[in-house]
Amino acid sequence: MKNIRTMAIFASVAILALASPLAIFAADTPPAAYLPGLLQADQTPNGCVSCHAKHGDKDYTLPAELKRVKGHPDISKMVKEVPTDCEKCHTGKGKIPALASVVHKVHFGPTAENTATNHFVTGYSGSCLNCHKLDLGTGAMTVKTGPANW
Ligand code: HEC
Ligand code: HEC
Ligand code: HEC
Known part of the structure; x- marks a missing residue:
């Protein structure tokens, strides 16, 4: 009872x-959080160049990637620190869009219809911390950088 x-x-x-x-x-x-540098080891300590490199016979370096962007100038000599030097042109002040906006669009879009199939989202959990570094001491979020790898 x-x-x-x-x-x-x-x-x-x-x-x-x-x-x-x-x-x-x-x-x-x-789903479980993928927060490289906080919950998991950081596989991309240098940000862009940690992923955009040569893998076997495949060339994913940024000068090679940007050849696929119609009309993009050759950056191989101008960019030495990545992505810092992209901002020599991508200031967001003139006609060339700001770096943050072009980079966020290619990895999460370009529109919401593409998010689920974007390889950055499917292959790398779309984590902000692939590119950004969160310092829990100060609470500041910065962009990881690295030297040109081409
Ligand atoms: C964790 C790995 C990773 C990191 C870090 C990363 N990317 Fe990418 N990136 C990708 C993948 C995967 C794609 C392909 C996305 C798709 O499906 O279109 C991509 C696409 C791109 C493209 C588009 C190329 C094209 O064909 O249009 C550019 C440009 C680019 N990334 C620049 C950058 C820059 C600049 C940074 C650093 C601020 C960066 N990436 C950081 C993985 C990464
Ligand atoms: C010499 C100047 C210059 C430099 C340096 C430069 N860019 Fe660009 N970028 C441009 C111009 C100009 C366009 C616009 C091309 C067009 O749409 O006609 C552009 C467009 C793009 C686009 C396409 C934007 C869109 O909405 O279609 C991406 C992505 C891009 N740049 C990424 C980068 C990255 C990443 C770097 C650094 C590795 C970089 N750019 C360095 C001049 C530059
Ligand atoms: C592929 C690399 C990459 C990824 C992934 C990424 N960012 Fe960024 N983010 C950048 C770059 C590069 C800048 C430009 C830094 C600069 O201007 O100095 C930026 C700038 C920013 C800024 C500054 C605002 C601005 O417009 O300048 C904010 C806020 C931001 N990111 C938030 C996020 C958030 C939230 C996520 C995850 C949803 C994210 N980012 C994912 C590369 C990335």
């Missing part, structure tokens, strides 16, 4: 829990 009463209480608590907003959130539990 006592057991049945306890079970009834458990059941009503469970029903209440299911009906509460908390239960709705729990049903949509987000």
Whole structure:
């Protein structure tokens, strides 16, 4: 008898829990966080150039990648520190868009329809911390950099 009463209480608590907003959130539990440098080892300590490099016979270096952007000037001599020197042109002041906006678009878009299939999202969890570094001492977020690798 006592057991049945306890079970009834458990059941009503469970029903209440299911009906509460908390239960709705729990049903949509987000995937585990990929936060390189915080939760996992940082595989891309130099940001861009840690990924955009030569892999076997494939050339993913940035001068090679940017050849696919129609009309892009050759950057191989002008850019020595990546992505810092991209801002020699990508100031966001004239006609050339700001670096943050072009970089965010190519890795998460270019539009929301492309996000789920973007290789940066499918292959690298789309983590901001592939490129950004979060210093928990100061709370500041910076962009990782590295020397040109071409
Ligand atoms: C963790 C790996 C990774 C890091 C770090 C990374 N990228 Fe990428 N990048 C990718 C992948 C994957 C793609 C291909 C996305 C797609 O599916 O279109 C890409 C695409 C690009 C493209 C588009 C090339 C094209 O064909 O249009 C450019 C430009 C680019 N990245 C520049 C950068 C810059 C600049 C940085 C640093 C600020 C950077 N990337 C950091 C993985 C990375
Ligand atoms: C010499 C100047 C210059 C430098 C240096 C430069 N860019 Fe550009 N970039 C341009 C210009 C000009 C365009 C516009 C091309 C067009 O749309 O006609 C552009 C466009 C782009 C685009 C395409 C934007 C879009 O919306 O289609 C990407 C991505 C890009 N740049 C990434 C980079 C990265 C990453 C670097 C550094 C590794 C870099 N650029 C360095 C001049 C430069
Ligand atoms: C592929 C590399 C890359 C990824 C991934 C990335 N960023 Fe950035 N982010 C940059 C670069 C490069 C800049 C420009 C830095 C500069 O101007 O000095 C930037 C600038 C910014 C800025 C400064 C605002 C501005 O417009 O200049 C903010 C805020 C920001 N990122 C937030 C994020 C957040 C949030 C995410 C994850 C959802 C993210 N970024 C993912 C490369 C990246």
